Amino acid sequence: MTENTTPAVYTNARIKSYPGKAVVQVASKPIFQYTPGLSQPRGYDVSPPGMAEDPDRAKEESQRRAAARVRDIALCNQFEYFFTWTLDGTLIDRYDPETIYPKVRNFLNNAVKRKGFAYVLVPEYHTLKEGEDIRAIHMHGLCILGEVPITRARSKAGKPLSDRSGRPIYNMTSWTWGYSTCVPLDQNYERAVNYVVKYVTKTEEKIFGKWYLSSRNLVKHPEVIPLDPIRYDEFRDPEKLKTNVQYEAKIYESFDDGLCIITEEFPPLQPEET
Secondary structure, eight states, X not given: OOXXXXXXXXXXXXXXXOSSOEEEEEESSOOEEOSTTSOOOOSSOOOOTTOOSSHHXXXXXXHHXXXXXXXXXXXXXXXXXXXEXXXXXXXXXXXOHHHHHHHHHHHHHHHHHHHOOEEEEEEEEOOXXXXXXXXXXXXXXXXXXXXXXXXXXXXXXXXXXXXXXXXXXXXXXXXXXXXXXXXXXXXXXXXXXXXXXXXXXXXXXXXXXXXXXXXXXXXXXXXXXXXXXXXXXXXXXXXXXXXXXXXXXXXXXXXXXXXXXXXXXXXXXXXXXX
16 A cells, blocks of 8 residues: 655644534644545644653643543434443442453443443542542443343332432443443433533543543544634634633643634534435
């Protein structure tokens, strides 16, 4: 195979097209690849693992990228439930990631292959409780159940449980390493997405060596459509920023004046007529 040596061309604007919306991103510098199919070196330096000059900033950037990937996965797929898994200390060492991860991975692999389960999952530490020296681990995620069984959660008195919004709470009966809850998603889908993404940004370390886990039977990336360059200062609208129609984020501090990206959401793109 002959390597394509044509230099990549960059632009500062692109569209990320999801089933439910289109997101326009305009950067203060040309960092998005304009010509498809060409190799794209990063527009900033990335140090080898553990060798960053500023470890805190490197960790923050790693979390930011992971959070963006989780958001992409959640918006590219129509998940059905928000779930939480806890761990029973009488069954497993709920504090030790090296003990927990193989059990979680085995459960997930079996559920995906045998039951059609699909998921994105973020591990998190509990708040340190009185008498604890280290914090226990639990997990949150979004899923498509497939044939994974659930039953209605009930109180000790046998009353069916619901959350504060009135949605029924279920238990995922095949999760036997602890307690589970499973709540159907409603019309506030993106609120649930933001909730899961938040766990990526708030956790202090890669608990299982990863910020998140996701199954292979999902769409992982939106369609990305490069646009001709757009003047950043003209696209940036102070009034839209005040009302959260636009969002502005500083991304890479390695640039002399930083790199900022403005995002704005629009209705989903309509397929072209043939």
